[in-house]
Amino acid sequence: MGLTDNETTLVMLDSSNFSSENVNTTEINLNDSPPNVTASFNFALKCLDFFNFYYLAIIIIFGMVGNTLNFLVFTRTHLKLRSSSYYLAALALADLGFLLTLLVVWLNHVGVDLFNRQGFCQALVYTSSVCSCLSVWLTVAFTIERLIAVQYPLQRPYMCTVRRAKIIISVLTLTTLTCHVYSLFTAGITDAGPDGKSICDLLPAYYRFMHVVNLLDTVLTLVIPFILIVVMNTLIAKNLIVFSRTFNRKKSRSNNSSAQHIQVS
Template sequence: YFVPVIIIIGLIGNTTSFVVFTSTHLRKLSSSVYLAALAVADNGFLLSVFIMWTVNIDFDLHSKPGWCQLFVFLTYFFSFLSVWYVVAFTVERFIAVCFPFKRNTVCTVTKARIIVSCMASVAFLFYNFALWTTTVTEPLEGHPECRPRAGSIKVVQVINNIDTVITLIIPMIIIIIIGRCPSTGSDASRASNVSNQITNMLLVVSSTFVVLNLPSHAFRVHHFITGLFNKALSPSQTYADCQVFFQYVYYLNFSINIFLYSLCGKNFRHAL
C-alpha cells in the first residue's frame, strides 16, 4: 500500500505546486519555470511507477507490447528530468546570488523555458533506447514480463551505468559544490528577501534530493562493482529487501516537494 499512497499524495501535491508556480505572482520568477517543470516531471515518473504497480491488482498494462516499452522509456525520461531540473534550479540560484549584476540578463523566464525544453530534448534522444531494447517475454508458466531483449542486455547494463553517473554522481557533485558556496549557503545581503527565500528553498530541495537518492543509487553502484568481480554473485534476501526499501525511499523524492516548498517558502505559502 505504500507505493500507491506515495503516488496519490505526490500527484496531488505536484499538480498543486504546478498551478501555484504558473498561475500566481510567482510565475514572473525564472525559478518558478524550473519548479513547475519539476512538478510535471515528478508526476510523469509517479504515473509510470503506478502503471508498473498495477500488476498487484491484476491490471498489468505494463506487460503488454507497446505499453511496456513506453513506460520503461518514460521512467528513464522523467527521472532524468527530475534530477536535472533540480540542478538547473541550483545553478540558476548560484548565478542570481553570487553574480547579482547578471541576474536580470541570465536568470530570465524566457531563458529558463529554453533550458527546460533543451533538457527534455536531450533526455528524449538519450533514453529512446528503451523503445527498442525492451520487449515482453511470454514464459511457459507465469505472467508475461517486461524486460530487456536477449541481445540487448549488455547494452542496457552499460546505459544503466551511464545513467547512474549522469543522474546521481554528476548532479550530486554540482549540488554539493554549489551548496558549499558561502553566498549560496547563507543569506546574502545583496539579495532581496524573495531571493533569500528561494535560495533557502533550493538548499532544502537539493539536500533532500541527495538524502533520498543516495541509498538507492548506492545499491546500484555496489551491485555493478561486485558483479565485475563475481559474475555468479547472487544477492541475499536481506540485501534484496533493503534494495526494495530504499527504492521506496527514492520514490518519496518525487512526492514531497510541496511540503518542502510550504515549509521554507513564505511566498509559496501565500501564493498557495
C-alpha cells in the same frame, strides 16, 4: 540511481510480481530449511507485499496531488513572473509523469495488468526513463540559478530571465527525449516471470548493451549531478554566511554610532 532508468521501472514490476502468490514456489525451495525459518520467510514476504501495496499507493496519491498543485501554483499565479518558477513547474511535471508510470505498475496489485502488454511496456519504460533523468537535471539547473542569484545578485535580473529558463528547459527536455530512445527497443515482453509468465523486462539480446548504459547512467544521473549540487550548495551557503557576517558588522557599527551620537547629545 545506481540502476538505469529502465531497470528502475523493471524493479518496481519485479516487486509486484514477487508477492504472496509466489510463496508456494519459495516454500518448495525451502523444504530442507527448518520450519521456523520457512515461516519467518513467508511472514517477511507477506509484510513486504503489504508494505509494497499500501506504501506505494500513499506515495502515488499524495505525490500526484502535490505535484499537480505545485504545477498550477507556479504557472497560474504571480509566481510565473519568476524564472525559477518555470524550473519548479517543469520539475513537478516530470515527477508527475514518473508517478503516473508507477501507478500503472501498481495497478498489477489490483488485477489491472497494463504494464505487461506489448506497446504499453515500451512506452512506460521510456516515459519513466525520461522523467527520472529530466528531474535530476532540472534540479541541477535550478540550483545553478540559485547560485547565480546569491553570487551575482546585481546581474541576476539579466542572467536569470523567464525566456532563458524556457530555453534551458526545452533543451534539457529534447536532449533527454532523444537520449532515451533506446528504451523503446531494449525493453519488451519476455517469459522471465514466475512459472513462465510473460512480463515486461529487459530483452536478453541487449544485456551487454544495457550494462554499458548502466555505467553511463550512473555517471550522468548520479555522480555528476551529485557533485555539482554539493559544490553549488556549498558555495551558496558560504556566500550566505559571508553576507550575514557583513550585515551584522554593519548593523553593529550603526548601533555603536547611534549610541555615541546619543551620548554626545
